[in-house]
Amino acid sequence: EEHDKLGRVFTDSVKELCESECKLCGKRMTIKSLREHVRLRHEENIKEYRRRFGDLTYTKLTYHRCKMCRKPMKAAVITIGNHMKKQHQMTFQEYKEAFQIFQSQAKKKFFIRKRKRMREGKTANHV
Numbered sequence: 001e002e003h004d005k006l007g008r009v010f011t012d013s014v015k016e017l018c019e020s021e022c023k024l025c026g027k028r029m030t031i032k033s034l035r036e037h038v039r040l041r042h043e044e045n046i047k048e049y050r051r052r053f054g055d056l057t058y059t060k061l062t063y064h065r066c067k068m069c070r071k072p073m074k075a076a077v078i079t080i081g082n083h084m085k086k087q088h089q090m091t092f093q094e095y096k097e098a099f100q101i102f103q104s105q106a107k108k109k110f111f112i113r114k115r116k117r118m119r120e121g122k123t124a125n126h127v
Contacts, residue, residue, distance in 0.1 A: 004072070008063045011075050012101035018076045019060040023053045031056055032077045067099045077102075 002010040009016070017030045024042050034056065038049045050056070062075040068088050073079050081092035088095070096102045 002065075004063075008072070010063045010065050010072070012064065012099075014102045014104050016060075016062050016075060017102075018058050018062055018074050020056050021059045023049075028059055030077065067095075067101070 004010065011017075019028050020031050020034050021028045022034060022037055022042075024038070024044075027037065029037060035046045038044050038046055042049075063072050064075040064080055065072050066080075066083060066087075071083065071087075073083055077092055080095070084090050084092055084095045090098075
């Protein structure tokens with residue numbers, strides 16, 4: 001976690017992405033999740049939601065500095081994904097994997113377990 005002169009918090013962590021609060025039920029989540037949440041939980045699309053409540057506001061505002069060009073931007077999947085597509089011709093997924101950032105804990109645990117099994121398997125084969 002890094003701070004700049006303006007006091008902005010910069011992150012590469014999936015746990016520190018920008019968050020918003022659903023105006024219909026008060027649940028907090030990322031903007032990307034909010035779109036799905038509004039559609040699935042409240043059977044409303046994000047355009048209708050925005051008409052009713054105005055622009056989406058953040059309950060947690062964090063930033064991310066692009067690993068390729070150092071440009072600061074909101075730490076939101078949509079924002080970073082758009083930047084990647086326009087400036088670097090890659091997807092958010094490709095960017096995450098290339099720089100090993102914004103990894104979910106489940107994915108990390110999977111790779112740790114996989115490595116451990118591989119080590120145990122190799123040990124068993126050498127006996």
